[in-house]
Amino acid sequence: MKPEPGVSGPAAILAGERRALARAMSAVENETEAGKALLRQLQPHLGRARVLGITGPPGAGKSTLVSALIGACLTRGVKVGVVAVDPSSPFSGGAILGDRIRMGAHQADERVFIRSLASRGHGGGLSRTAARVIDLLDAAGYEQIIVETVGAGQSEVEVAEVADTRVVVCPPGLGDEVQALKAGILEIADILVVNKADLPQADRTERELLAMLSLRHYEDWTPQVVRTVATSGEGVPELAELIERHALTCANQRRSHGGRVRRLIAASAADWLGCRVGG
Ligand SMILES: Nc1nc2c(ncn2[C@@H]2O[C@H](COP(=O)(O)OP(=O)(O)OP(=O)(O)O)[C@@H](O)[C@H]2O)c(=O)[nH]1
Ligand SMILES: [Mg+2]
Numbered sequence: 001m002k003p004e005p006g007v008s009g010p011a012a013i014l015a016g017e018r019r020a021l022a023r024a025m026s027a028v029e030n031e032t033e034a035g036k037a038l039l040r041q042l043q044p045h046l047g048r049a050r051v052l053g054i055t056g057p058p059g060a061g062k063s064t065l066v067s068a069l070i071g072a073c074l075t076r077g078v079k080v081g082v083v084a085v086d087p088s089s090p091f092s093g094g095a096i097l098g099d100r101i102r103m104g105a106h107q108a109d110e111r112v113f114i115r116s117l118a119s120r121g122h123g124g125g126l127s128r129t130a131a132r133v134i135d136l137l138d139a140a141g142y143e144q145i146i147v148e149t150v151g152a153g154q155s156e157v158e159v160a161e162v163a164d165t166r167v168v169v170c171p172p173g174l175g176d177e178v179q180a181l182k183a184g185i186l187e188i189a190d191i192l193v194v195n196k197a198d199l200p201q202a203d204r205t206e207r208e209l210l211a212m213l214s215l216r217h218y219e220d221w222t223p224q225v226v227r228t229v230a231t232s233g234e235g236v237p238e239l240a241e242l243i244e245r246h247a248l249t250c251a252n253q254r255r256s257h258g259g260r261v262r263r264l265i266a267a268s269a270a271d272w273l274g275c276r277v278g279g
Contacts, residue, residue, distance in 0.1 A: 007034035010041040016140045018113065025115055028132040039132060042139040049081070049138035050247055053163030055149045060169040061195040062148050064230035065239075070112055072240040073144050081142030082114040083133050085149040113142060131162050165246045167191045167239075170209060172201035189223050190246050193239060197227035221250050 007027045012020035027035030052069075054062050066082060073080040115133055130147060137145050147163060168189040192213075194206045209225050224242055228235035 007032070007038065010038060010045075010139070013038070013042060013136060013139050014045060014141075018110075021113065021136060021140050022115075024136050025133050028136065029117070029129055035132075039135065042135065045139045046135050047138065049134070049142055049145045050165070051134060051163045052144065052146045052243060053149070053166045054146060054169065055166070056169030056193075056195075057171070057174065058150050060171045061228075061230045062150070062169050065169060065193065065195060065228065065236070066146050066148050068228075068230055068233055068236040069146060069240060069243075071233075072236060074109065074111060078144050079111045079142045080113075081134075081137035081140075081145045082112070083130055083137070083145065083147045084114065084116045085130060085147065113137060113140070134162060161188075164250070165190050165243055167193055167243070169193045169195050170205055171196045172199045172205045174205065190221060190250070191239070191242050192223055192225045194225065194227045195230050197235065198229045198232075202227060221246060 006023050008017070008020035008023065013024055024035065024038055028039060029035075054066060056062055063084070066084075070080050070082065115137075117129055117133065134145055134147065166188050168191070170192055172194065192209050194202055194209065196202065206225055206227060213223055213225070224246075226235060226239050226242055228239055230236070
């Protein structure tokens with residue numbers, strides 16, 4: 001196979017070299033031969049990372065929360081990778097200046113790697129692309145990977161499937177949208193965040209979510225509701241704590257589930273990878 005210029009071998013990824021990682025991500029996103037070969041070689045090194053999925057309607061405060069959670073990870077000395085699916089802010093503009101400065105500071109941190117994926121143009125393959133980028137971050141030694149997706153469409157549910165812990169952000173004042181959330185993405189929530197708890201109607205949203213949860217029976221983990229003000233950091237330590245508790249409670253089961261889904265995605269693209277993936 002003719003090597004493509006600019007894509008390093010697995011050693012550079014395993015050593016966590018950032019430029020090699022960025023180039024490898026472009027290669028797997030563009031489904032190049034070098035990207036295929038690299039992913040194949042990295043398969044034995046995957047499965048260490050914890051994957052956290054953050055989803056919710058546009059403007060719910062997901063990116064601001066992710067930013068705050070990155071801070072919480074760094075405080076604990078954990079390397080964190082972020083995959084943002086079609087974000088409008090603060091990763092690629094649109095946020096208030098303060099957000100961008102905060103995220104900019106993280107972006108310059110050696111222990112943080114942020115990658116944006118455009119959902120447009122991927123067709124049904126978004127989860128596939130996201131899974132590959134997650135695998136690269138995993139191989140590069142990012143222990144916590146956070147995936148941000150917008151909305152409650154099928155591709156978001158699919159992306160959430162690769163996560164070990166799923167957080168759904170529900171800002172106050174959604175009105176009918178809560179109904180849509182209920183029908184879809186709430187089904188997969190481990191943690192429900194009432195962000196923008198500084199706004200009126202936060203109490204009402206929290207009550208509605210709790211009422212909804214009380215209608216169902218859960219086996220080993222009952223979804224929890226937590227209030228946050230992502231812009232000030234209020235409630236973020238409690239959220240980080242809940243995420244940790246969920247990871248510990250459901251660690252083995254979910255990690256094997258998330259890992260299995262990622263392997264299934266990889267296996268369904270076995271022709272693309274040109275190999276069979278174990279599991
Ligand atoms: N009042 C208030 N505003 C907030 C809070 N969290 C975020 N915001 C603001 O809400 C706006 C949207 O925040 P983002 O973090 O970009 O929201 P997002 O969910 O990532 O948005 P998209 O990625 O575009 O869907 C920004 O102006 C934030 O500053 C909060 O807790 N309270
Ligand atoms: Mg965002």
